């Protein structure tokens with residue numbers, strides 16, 4: 001009899017237990033049970049369903065913002081590297097390295113992991129919380145409640161650390177560009193990306209070697225500066241202003257920086273960002289270890305005009321002036337040192353311009369743009385790098401003539417690279433001779449332009465006097 005009762009009650013609990021655990025209301029009115037009875041019920045429920053779960057969500061959001069989660073990507077990388085062998089259903093992704101595919105867990109696929117003697121379960125799931133309009137994707141971690149301290153205190157940090165390492169090892173760097181943001185795009189993708197395969201490195205970038213070394217050292221100090229930035233209480237961010245004529249290598253410098261540091265590039269096209277608050281949407285989606293670039297910043301927005309307009313408004317007392325529909329200087333300054341300082345780390349911002357004198361000093365003051373780098377016309381040392389890149393030579397008897405001409409004439413590295421490319425296949429000597437011809441032509445043109453300018457300057461007072469005389473007669 002006793003055995004029968006035990007068998008039947010055990011079977012009943014095995015069937016009913018999970019149902020009670022799943023459906024029992026969490027907050028029954030306390031008046032219904034005495035405290036003590038309720039505690040027994042809680043203990044029973046815990047006994048029947050002792051697992052705890054933690055969701056690592058892909059995107060974190062509150063009522064006002066949405067943010068990609070680094071932790072989600074790290075968990076994904078960890079599971080792909082360490083646990084996917086036991087899975088049966090996969091999701092394949094291109095690695096970008098040859099024909100290899102990376103196999104990740106498919107939605108719903110459960111895998112086990114063992115750590116410190118504890119078994120935990122991972123499952124990628126998609127669900128919708130009560131009251132939420134949108135489904136959310138997450139990795140759900142389940143473990144026995146007795147392992148809570150081990151899992152939360154040691155296992156999760158271990159997973160994130162290993163995931164970060166796996167991401168770094170398999171990562172293909174990306175070049176992001178921003179989409180047009182509409183009012184509906186709160187939940188849409190604000191960045192698109194392609195994989196970054198730019199060949200420029202600091203070895204192939206043509207510029208004065210001492211200045212190049214200064215920049216590389218500065219980048220290295222930044223990359224290794226986690227503790228330094230924490231100690232001095234500054235956000236781990238750095239700003240570079242690249243200025244110089246077209247074709248001197250500003251974009252190439254950004255690519256070299258990204259290749260050197262192993263960072264992604266976020267290329268911000270400000271002309272399609274219609275409001276200051278849209279910059280915020282872009283910013284919160286940017287991942288750490290990235291370079292944010294705004295090219296030709298002087299052309300991207302009326303940075304000088306906004307201050308003038310502000311002055312005019314305050315003098316006329318007209319606050320209801322039509323608001324600028326585009327990003328303003330103050331919006332951009334907030335972007336750089338407001339929110340920008342408050343979230344994310346290990347980020348670099350780069351502005352490029354052909355006209356540094358047009359920029360508002362507030363935008364480029366030290367602290368916002370920490371290092372101003374002038375990209376200038378090709379010097380002889382820079383030419384040597386180009387000769388090595390394009391012709392594969394370190395020395396040549398014609399280098400002397402080229403050195404002399406480069407001291408007298410301004411030619412951009414882009415123009416020199418073009419000369420060396422167009423004469424490809426003709427042999428080194430012939431290439432260099434072609435370049436010398438081009439340099440001589442450029443020198444002759446510069447001399448003619450200078451003479452013309454002098455003539456115009458000399459003629460100007462005589463012309464002014466003549467027109468004044470005519471005005472007097474009238």
Ligand SMILES: Nc1ncnc2c1ncn2[C@@H]1O[C@H](COP(=O)(O)OP(=O)(O)OP(=O)(O)O)[C@@H](O)[C@H]1O
Nearest residue numbers: 204205206245246247248249250251252413414417
């Ligand atoms: N310093 C340089 N070192 C090596 N190559 C260079 C350099 N400058 C220019 N080039 C060559 O010229 C091309 C154009 O250069 P790049 O776009 O980097 O110049 P830029 O200063 O950004 O020009 P722009 O102001 O017009 O955008 C590059 O693809 C590269 O081949």
